Amino acid sequence: MTDSRVESARARFRALHESGCFAIPNPWDIGSALYLRSLGFPAIATTSGGFAFSRGLPDAAWAVPRDTVLAHVREMTAAVEGLPVNADFESGYAVDPEGVAANVRLCVETGVAGLSIEDATGDAGRPLFDVELATERIRAARRAIDESGSGVLLTARAECYLVGHADPLRESLRRLTAYAEAGADVLFAPGPRTREDIAAVVKAVAPKPVNVIMSADVGLRMSDLAELGVRRVSVGSAMARAAWGALRRAARALAEEGSFAGLDGAAPYPELQAFFRSARVG
DSSP states (O other): OHHHHHHHHHHHHHHHSSSSSSOOOOSSHHHHHHHHHHOSSSSOOOOOOHHHHHHTTOOTTTTTTTTHHHHHHHHHHHTTTSOOOEEEEEETSSSSSHHHHHHHHHHHHOOSSSSEEEEEOOOSOOOOHHHHHHHHHHHHOOOOOOHHHHHEEEEEEETTTTEEEEEEEEHHHHHHHHHHHOSSSSEEOOOOOOOHHHHHHHHHHTTSSSSEEESOOOOOHHOOOOOOTOOOOOOTTTHHHHHHHHHHHHHIIIIIIIIGGGGGTTHHHHHHHHHHHHEEEE
């Protein structure tokens, strides 16, 4: 992707976070990325889970190496040239702030418009980095981006809900507030699903934008989230899992019943052929 296209995508991505509320779906490969682009979404985001499953691996930083993820992110940005891409960059593939900064620089070089850094350790015995270290990691990522002059948007994630914290909302608010002060552009706590909890997150870090993940139908629509002040809505691995759900139903019907009923609803072959003939891969 040319430097001008990268700069344009980054500028548009930043502008998207200035007002309103937009959906940023999560493709897991080039084909799904191209299809989502064709529907007019203003940006897309990678999904560590969706990508890991496509490689036959669990969603864990130890299972999918940093360089494999960087190659995937680079491939995705090239495939949808000019469309902003946010990278799910796990916990930065390092523990110490200096290591996070070095890896963030590598991610910026893939052409992304944004990237996210989590505070999960991957260690069941100590699932979250201490808030002081987690904040230093965000501060280091901020410095790396600023020194690059790229304008890449930094999202800081508090993983309290996902690791089973005893008081996930309170701890998420504490951490997100610290991350906002450390220089994160966007704040994200995967997990809150009620209007009250989502509104609490938005209020805690205002005026900075908040990303909310909707990985299932919980009765809220984009308009509801917009009213709550949410700026960005992602779906994580949900679309990949929806595809896996269709595959499982069809495969089990064939394996267990000798039935082809599970193939009902499959995308027509001619339509996919026509779409990918016309899709432009960078």
